[in-house]
Amino acid sequence: MKLEFGNVVGVSDNVLDLIFAMLPFLIPIVLIQLVLMIVALVSVLRHDSFKMGNKVVWVLVVVLINIIGPILYFVLGRGDD
Amino acid sequence: MIKMALLSIEGLSKSFGALQVLNNLSFEVEQGSVFGFIGKNGSGKTTTMKIIVGLLKAQSGSVHISGVPVKYGETKTNHMIGYLPDVPEYYGFFNAIEYLRLVGQIANMSPAKIKSQTSELLELVGLQDSAKRKIRGYSRGMKQRLGIAQALIHEPTLLICDEPTSALDPQGRSDLLGLLELVRQRTTVLLSTHILTDVERVCDAVGVLDGGKLALYGKLDELKAAHRRDTIVIEMESAAAAQRLAQPLLGLPFVQQVGGGGNTLTIDVHNVTANGRDVLAFLSEQDSTVRAYHVLEPSLESLYLDVIA
Amino acid sequence: MNGFLPFLKKEITQTLRTYKLLILVLVLVSFAVMSPALARFTPEILQLSGIEGMIALPAPVALDSWIQFYSTTSQMGILALMLIYGGILSGEKSKGTLVLPLTHGLSRSAALLAKYLVSVGGWTVSLALAALVNHLYTLYLFPGEEVAFVLGGLASFWLCGVFLLSLVPLSSVLVKGSFGGLALPGGVLFTLLVLMIFPDLFSFNPLLLASSPLQVMAGVDEWTILLPALITSAVTSAVAVAAAMVLFRRSSL
Numbered sequence: 243m244k245l246e247f248g249n250v251v252g253v254s255d256n257v258l259d260l261i262f263a264m265l266p267f268l269i270p271i272v273l274i275q276l277v278l279m280i281v282a283l284v285s286v287l288r289h290d291s292f293k294m295g296n297k298v299v300w301v302l303v304v305v306l307i308n309i310i311g312p313i314l315y316f317v318l319g320r321g322d323d
Numbered sequence: 324m325i326k327m328a329l330l331s332i333e334g335l336s337k338s339f340g341a342l343q344v345l346n347n348l349s350f351e352v353e354q355g356s357v358f359g360f361i362g363k364n365g366s367g368k369t370t371t372m373k374i375i376v377g378l379l380k381a382q383s384g385s386v387h388i389s390g391v392p393v394k395y396g397e398t399k400t401n402h403m404i405g406y407l408p409d410v411p412e413y414y415g416f417f418n419a420i421e422y423l424r425l426v427g428q429i430a431n432m433s434p435a436k437i438k439s440q441t442s443e444l445l446e447l448v449g450l451q452d453s454a455k456r457k458i459r460g461y462s463r464g465m466k467q468r469l470g471i472a473q474a475l476i477h478e479p480t481l482l483i484c485d486e487p488t489s490a491l492d493p494q495g496r497s498d499l500l501g502l503l504e505l506v507r508q509r510t511t512v513l514l515s516t517h518i519l520t521d522v523e524r525v526c527d528a529v530g531v532l533d534g535g536k537l538a539l540y541g542k543l544d545e546l547k548a549a550h551r552r553d554t555i556v557i558e559m560e561s562a563a564a565a566q567r568l569a570q571p572l573l574g575l576p577f578v579q580q581v582g583g584g585g586n587t588l589t590i591d592v593h594n595v596t597a598n599g600r601d602v603l604a605f606l607s608e609q610d611s612t613v614r615a616y617h618v619l620e621p622s623l624e625s626l627y628l629d630v631i632a
Numbered sequence: 633m634n635g636f637l638p639f640l641k642k643e644i645t646q647t648l649r650t651y652k653l654l655i656l657v658l659v660l661v662s663f664a665v666m667s668p669a670l671a672r673f674t675p676e677i678l679q680l681s682g683i684e685g686m687i688a689l690p691a692p693v694a695l696d697s698w699i700q701f702y703s704t705t706s707q708m709g710i711l712a713l714m715l716i717y718g719g720i721l722s723g724e725k726s727k728g729t730l731v732l733p734l735t736h737g738l739s740r741s742a743a744l745l746a747k748y749l750v751s752v753g754g755w756t757v758s759l760a761l762a763a764l765v766n767h768l769y770t771l772y773l774f775p776g777e778e779v780a781f782v783l784g785g786l787a788s789f790w791l792c793g794v795f796l797l798s799l800v801p802l803s804s805v806l807v808k809g810s811f812g813g814l815a816l817p818g819g820v821l822f823t824l825l826v827l828m829i830f831p832d833l834f835s836f837n838p839l840l841l842a843s844s845p846l847q848v849m850a851g852v853d854e855w856t857i858l859l860p861a862l863i864t865s866a867v868t869s870a871v872a873v874a875a876a877m878v879l880f881r882r883s884s885l
Contacts, residue, residue, distance in 0.1 A: 260676050267669035267769070274662045281651055293810070309659060316655055317715045376735050378885065396881060398634060398737040406735040412728040414642065416649040428638035429736045473732060 275308050282312035285320060292319045329354040329481055329511050330375065335384035336535075337370055344370050346535030348384070352481070352528070357507050359526030359543075360515040361627065366532045368515040369409065372485050375513075376406045388481060402430060405474030405510070409486040411466055415459030419450055419469055422458060423476055430477040437476070444472040448502060464495030471502060475510070482512045488521055500524050519623045529623070531630055538630040543623070550621045550629070553595045555602060557588045558615035568611060575605060589619070635738035636746060643750040652716050653754050659712045660705060660762035667700035668769035694777035697770040699846055702789065705762065706842035713758075713793055714800075714821075717751035718814040721804035725812075730885060741877040744801050748873055751800065755793045759786065781855060785845030788858050791865045792841035796821065798869035801876035805883055838865040 261268075282304040286297060295303075300319045303311045328351040335348040344367040352358040362368050373379040375386050380395035387393070393400045413422055420441055427437035445451045448468040453461070461469065467487055474482055484503070488496040496518075503512060503525050516522060522529060522543075529546070531539040539546065559565040565586045572590060573581045577598045580591040592598035595618050606613055647653045675689045721744065724730045730743060763786050770779070796817050803816030824839045831840060840861045847853040 257680055260673065260680060264669055264673060266772070267665050270665045271662055274658050274665070278655065278658050281654065285651070309662060313655060313659065313712055313715060316651060317719070320650070378731065378734065380884075398739070401735060401737040404735070406732070408728075408731055410728075411732060413732070414646065414729060416646060417642075421645075425638055425642050426733060426736045429635035429733055429738045431634070431737070470732075473736075477736065 278309060278312040279304055282315045286315060289320065295319055327354055328352065329389060330513065331387045332371070332375070333385050333387075335371065335374065335386065336382050337367075337374065337379070338382065343535055345374075345381070345384075348532070348536055350530050350537055350540055352511060352513055354480075354511055355507075356528050357503070357512040357514060357526045359522035359529040360513060360532065361517065361519070361522060361529055362515070362532035363517060363631075367535055368532060369485055371532070372406070372483050372513070372515060375483060376404055377401070402477055403480050405477070405479035405482045407467070407470040407474045407482070407484045407487055410490065411470040411473075413458045413461075413466065413469065415457060418457055419445060419454045419472070422469070423473060426473050427476050432477060440476050440478070441472075444475055447475075447505065448472045449498075462495075463490050464492070464498065467491065467495070467499055468502065471499075471506065475506065478509075480510060482506060482510050484512065484514045486515055486517070488516065488518060496521070519627060523623050531627060533631055539626060546626060547621050547623075550626055551595075552619065552621070553592050553598075554619040555590045555592060555595060555599055556583075556615075556617055556619050557590065557602075557606070557613055559586045559588065560612045560614055562586045564611055568606070568609060571609070572602070572605070575601070577601065586614075633739050633742045633745070635733065635736075636742035639733065639738060639743055640746040640749065643746045644753075647750055647754055653757065656712060656716050656754055657758040657761055660709050660758045661765050663704040663709060664701060664762040664765035665769065667704060667766055668697035668773050671696035671700045672773045692774075694770050694774035694779050695846075695850055697766065697773065698779060698782070698785070698849060701762075701766045702785075702842060702846055705759075706789070706792075709762075710793065710796065710821075710842070713755055714796060714814060714817055717754060717797060718800055718817065719810055720747045720751055720813065721801055722807075722810050722813040725804060725885065726808070726810045728885070734885070740880045744805075744877055744880050745873070748798065748801050751797045752794055755797060756790065759790055759793065779849055780851065781845065781849045784855055785849055788841040788845045788862060791862060791869075792838050795838045795841075795865040795869050798872045802872045802879070805876050805879045836860040836864040838868070841865060 283301065286300045286304055290297070292300065295318075300315050303319075304315050305311070307314070330352040332351070333349050335345050336343070337345040348367075348371065360368050360371070370379060374381045374395075375388075375393060377393055377395055377397065377400065385392060388400050388403050391400050391403070414425075417425070423441045423444070424437055427440065432440070442451070445454050448471050450465060450468055450472065453465060458466070458469065467490070470487075471482075471484075474484075487503070488499050491499060500521060503514065506512060507525070512525075514522075514526065526543060528542045529539065530537045541549075559568070562585050565583065565588050569581050569583075569588060572578055572588070577593050578590055579593070582589045582591075590602060592602065599616075599618070603613070603616065671692050675692065678689065730738075733743070734740070763782075767782065770777075799817040799820055800813045804813035806812070807815040821839075824837050827834045827837050828839055831837070831844075835857070838861050841858060844853070844858055844861070848855045848858070
């Protein structure tokens, strides 16, 4: 094993090593997606009227489509601002 | 004392395309009065109000507030007017205090003045308990009451309300009319509506808009007096007593016509003030008990239907 | 310009409380996290998936991380920016929320300018944060490697976004409806994208500001190749906002 966490000079040919080396990127991405999803989800659940669509549709869109789902909700769905 | 005209409108005309909405409209609103601006939907009430506020441009004619001309796109008269549109729209992410602060700052008020006016007005309109809730959660009635508060924040001399009660339930309507009765102690009010009972409750002067002009215009009591017919309404203790008296009453020289139904008699006479006493004297001679006696007042509704029809 | 400052404060509050700024920042920052990783690890990923032999990839360098950043941000990032701030004036026009502030003496130009500045501010903050994240990750993955013209490139790219945002108020005044603000920027963006097929013929194309900086960073070109596009963008932006103000004053709400 050539690799330790954080040492990315010369990643090995091992899948686990590669994932390990990418953790500093994967973790923030997952966190950002989670924050976006939660902010949008809370907003969907707290509202009853939407510019278009309904609650169920927006819950699905927000939860299932990464990053773009929450943007679509805030642009097209959110009723009042 | 001669009251001065706070708002005077002269020869106002406005058309949208081929549709002439206002046609040489003129009227005045006296200081301290509550002026009821009556008309069917689409008769031009909102258009007139928007011109007064400076949101629309008239093709011809002039609007003066305390002698200052209103010009479209200028803000010189804004500080004298408070405006409540029929459906006021707010920023839902603000609460009432934040919203009033925004409009107060736009109106160039000092922070201290905004603060004192905000707490006073929120109490007046009964929103002090919801003052820190986001406006997006407000009911229609609450939005109308906040509308009154924002319209009064800068202590205007004229409050303009466009159909303030039409979107409200009976309770909300009654509350809002009560509020307008309080507001009239502070400022002159111009109120548009198509609900005549509202006008009778709060207004002392009216203008009925029809075909782009005022079809009826004046003080409510004077209008009623001018349109009073010489009719007396008498309520007897029973239908039989009423029927028994109808024929003898018609025999009296000054009685023109007798009508009615049940235990009431409506008697048309030559002159209510002179003949009313004679009718009462005749009734007491006949040994009948009179439950109620009054001179028939024309209702605003009958006046309205007279001029519109 | 009566009411400019209070209305600007309202716009800032709005962009924060309706999560518009938060979303834009998170979207751009997520691209900034992905880009260096994609640039650095693509060879390994290809190698491990067994298609290594088919394409010979040169060893990645720090510039690749910026190439990746410009590529995602100029497409998805600009799309998110326009979706988020495209309705900033149209929304208020169609909802009627401007009526009450206007009756209190708010100048229409002040309202329009405040909205425009807040959209530009949102773009500035999110692009700056994303670029910072991209820069730090690039340093981490490619230690010791220096890239030229990073700030100059970002400034050019920023102006490209500002150019598109400056079409929003004009579009909102001219086109009715809650998405009226997107009509003109959408049309202009499409036209300019078509013109991008001939980058040499149309050196003034503002969209060049989202790709040509990479050539300067790579040392292929001098920064002066950006000059025509920089000038068009700046001049058009100023003219578009001024025209929107004049037209907005005359339009009925």
